[in-house]
Every structure is written in structure tokens, then in C-alpha cells.
Amino acid sequence: MNIDKFxxxxxxxxxxxxxxxxxxxxxxxxxAADIARRIVAMSGIxxxxxxxxxRVLYPALEASGNISLSAMSQRYRGEMEGIAGSxxxxxxxxxxxxxxALHPESFRAEANQVLRVLYERMKKEDHEFYPAIESxxxxx
Numbered sequence: 001m002n003i004d005k006f007x008x009x010x011x012x013x014x015x016x017x018x019x020x021x022x023x024x025x026x027x028x029x030x031x032a033a034d035i036a037r038r039i040v041a042m043s044g045i046x047x048x049x050x051x052x053x054x055r056v057l058y059p060a061l062e063a064s065g066n067i068s069l070s071a072m073s074q075r076y077r078g079e080m081e082g083i084a085g086s087x088x089x090x091x092x093x094x095x096x097x098x099x100x101a102l103h104p105e106s107f108r109a110e111a112n113q114v115l116r117v118l119y120e121r122m123k124k125e126d127h128e129f130y131p132a133i134e135s136x137x138x139x140x
Contacts, residue, residue, distance in 0.1 A: 001060055001137065003130055009049045010122045016042035017115050024111065028104035032097035035107075043091040046118075050084050053077075061133065069136050076129055083121050090114040 020038055023031040054077070061073035094100060094107050 003133055009045055012045050029101050032100035035100055036095055036097045039091050039095050066136050083117055086114050087118055
């Protein structure tokens with residue numbers, strides 16, 4: 001299974017998180033419109049990424065016959081449900097400039113928490129999950 005698209009999407013999402021952070025550091029109220037636009041754009045990438053994981057990646061790994069990969073896939077899928085739900089709620093709340101401008105510190109606190117968890121999850125996939133997939137394929 002070629003996972004290059006997943007890796008590229010991670011790069012795009014991590015870049016978007018870094019851009020959001022820069023904008024927030026320079027002023028949430030001043031950059032509310034840009035922040036909202038970037039959240040909407042990032043959400044599109046994340047939703048696509050999640051959909052392909054759920055419809056293609058996890059089922060393929062779980063049906064692969066590789067017990068280790070199947071178990072890892074099931075664990076990752078289960079963990080991702082909570083992370084995805086938190087992110088989607090965050091994105092739904094903060095996708096308009098008005099909300100950002102009215103509650104900048106609430107946005108900052110929630111963004112720090114939700115985006116940190118998302119960032120850590122992608123790094124874990126990049127350093128544990130994806131190498132395990134590639135290693136199993138190399139052996140097959």
C-alpha cells in the first residue's frame with residue numbers, strides 16, 4: 001500500500017498548524033479572518049485524510065493477515081475517533097472571524113490543546129505507524 005499521500009497530507013496539516021500559530025501569536029483579533037480561512041482549509045485536508053484512513057487504510061491493514069499491523073491499525077483507529085471528534089468540534093466553533101474576534105483567549109486555549117494533540121498524533125504516525133506499514137511491505 002502506498003502511503004505517500006498520507007505523508008504529504010501530514011506535511012500540509014503540520015504547515016497549516018504552524019501558520020495558525022504564527023497568526024495567533026501576532027494577534028488573533030487582527031488576523032481573525034485569516035485564521036478562520038485557514039481553519040476551513042485545514043479542515044478540508046483533515047476530513048479527506050480521515051475519510052481515506054477510515055475507508056481504505058485501516059480496513060486494508062486489518063484484512064492484511066499481518067497480526068501486528070492489524071492490531072496496530074485497530075488501536076490507531078480507536079484513538080483517532082476521540083482526536084477527530086475534538087478537532088471537528090474545534091473547527092466548527094472557530095471557523096468564523098466573528099467568534100475568533102469575540103473570544104480570542106478561548107480560541108488560544110482550545111487551539112493549544114486540540115492542535116497539540118493532533119500534532120503529536122501525526123508525529124506518532126510518522127515515526128511509528130507509517131514505518132511499520134512500510135517495513136511490513138518491504139518484507140512481503
